[in-house]
Amino acid sequence: MYQLKINDKYNYDIAKDGDELSINSEKITVDIQQLNASSFHVINDLQSYNVEVVSFNGSEKTAEIKVNNNTYTVTAEDQFDILLDKLGLSSLNTAKVSEIKAPMPGMVLKVFVTEGMEVKKGDNLFVLEAMKMENIIKAPADVIVKTVKIKPGDKVEKGQVLMMF
Numbered sequence: 001m002y003q004l005k006i007n008d009k010y011n012y013d014i015a016k017d018g019d020e021l022s023i024n025s026e027k028i029t030v031d032i033q034q035l036n037a038s039s040f041h042v043i044n045d046l047q048s049y050n051v052e053v054v055s056f057n058g059s060e061k062t063a064e065i066k067v068n069n070n071t072y073t074v075t076a077e078d079q080f081d082i083l084l085d086k087l088g089l090s091s092l093n094t095a096k097v098s099e100i101k102a103p104m105p106g107m108v109l110k111v112f113v114t115e116g117m118e119v120k121k122g123d124n125l126f127v128l129e130a131m132k133m134e135n136i137i138k139a140p141a142d143v144i145v146k147t148v149k150i151k152p153g154d155k156v157e158k159g160q161v162l163m164m165f
Contacts, residue, residue, distance in 0.1 A: 003082060005075045097141045100163040102156040106130030110152055113163075117145045125163060126150065 002014045015022040021030055031043040042049040054064040054071065061076045077085070109127040113119055119139045128135045143165035150162045 001079050001082075003077045006072050008073070008075075097143055098165055099161050100125065100137065100140075100165075102128065102158055102160045102162055103135075103137070104128070104130045105158050106135070106156060108150045108152055108154045108156060108162075109134060111148060111150060113145050113148065115145055115148055119143055119145060128156070 004012045004014055006012070013022075013024050015025075021028055028044065033041045035041055038053040040051040042051055049067055050069075052066040054066050056063045061078075061081070063074045063076075065072050065074055106128045107130075109129050111126045112124045113126070119125070119142070121139055121141050123139045125137045125139055128137055145163060145165060147164040148162075149164070150156065156162060
């Protein structure tokens with residue numbers, strides 16, 4: 001069983017038992033043919049649909065799907081995700097980040113953020129030069145920068161706290 005959320009608006013319960021598919025407890029008969037690695041042809045109730053998986057993120061269980069040239073964002077939860085939500089344990093999976101420490105000794109070349117700035121997971125925070133290589137340090141989670149303890153030209157040691165969130 002899966003719970004799908006389409007465009008953060010519509011919710012569907014999907015269950016598959018062998019060749020049988022149920023959407024919101026209603027059994028449907030559908031013909032699905034895979035055309036290539038990311039394209040499918042679907043026939044349901046005498047209507048034809050061309051489906052393409054534009055992007056897929058397995059770890060976050062999200063996908064962007066194009067159906068007859070309309071793009072949809074799909075988020076899925078399986079029975080284990082649903083159980084963790086019911087037990088109140090789903091928040092354990094989210095990273096609690098309060099600081100960034102220097103992963104290695106080096107010199108700060110650039111700082112991209114300022115105090116009070118809101119950053120998203122994966123945004124660039126600063127560039128650290130170590131062993132003649134430039135390393136871009138990225139945000140590990142969606143956070144608000146509380147304190148920036150570095151500036152360009154600073155030399156840092158491994159484990160030194162560089163930013164607080």
